[in-house]
Amino acid sequence: MSSGWLAIKEGSLNENWVRVADNVTQFSLSSSRIGIIKGGGNAFVKEGSLSALWTLVYNNANSISVTDNRIAVIDTSNNLFAKEGSINNLWTLLINNTKTAILDGDRVGALSYGDVLYVKEGSLHTAWVNVATAVTSFDMSKSRIGVISNGMAAVKEGQLGSLWTTIADSVSDLSL
Structure with missing residues (x-):
């Protein structure tokens, strides 16, 4: 899978693009969260503003999906994990x-x-x-x-x- 950089606009269509991450292989957006998988398989989430810091949430991930209240990852063994609420909450194995x-x-x-x-x-x-x-x-x-x-x-x-x-x-x- 190739990787590239991720840029996001916030606000009106006339706003400038903000480059938020490099080496991104996959991403997911909600109104308050951005989730990415970087080239090494690490999953990161940032919450709030585009300038917020990234939080490492999972290692060895293939994909990520985020909503304002949930985060889900599929790991390299094809297990689906999710967490609800805070990005620091514990993961729950949902299905293999x-x-x-x-x-x-x-x-x-x-x-x-x-x-x-x-x-x-x-x-x-x-x-x-x-x-x-x-x-x-x-x-x-x-x-x-x-x-x-x-x-x-x-x-x-x-x-x-x-x-x-x-x-x-x-x-x-x-x-x-």
């Missing part, structure tokens, strides 16, 4: 064999290497719900979950047990 994960509000989505999408809602300690199989990619936004499965895009809205609505076929990417 994770290919990709998304945090959205009080939901956590985890796509396994077996192409099964699991989602939990509420506490980090609630049970996982198997919401879809044969999933190649997914996205979550507010009360929606979208998946690509066998080239078809489907979305469900509301509760995790809601029915899927197929919205398109021959799809290679999906964003909600």
Whole structure:
């Protein structure tokens, strides 16, 4: 994976870009947090202003996702860990064999290497719900979950047990 530098604008579109980090392989943003993975696999988070100091939150990470209240990392062994609240809180192991994960509000989505999408809602300690199989990619936004499965895009809205609505076929990417 290649690395580069990360620049962010804060405020209006006319504001200047602020270079906040170098050697970045992956990043995630929320309204109050920036999470990055640097070239060596170290995960850092900064909270508040763009000039705030970085805090090392995890070693040997492949990816990071942040919200204003949660941080999640997938480590180099494909384990998904998350923490809630302060960036200094303890990590909770959520699930193994994770290919990709998304945090959205009080939901956590985890796509396994077996192409099964699991989602939990509420506490980090609630049970996982198997919401879809044969999933190649997914996205979550507010009360929606979208998946690509066998080239078809489907979305469900509301509760995790809601029915899927197929919205398109021959799809290679999906964003909600």
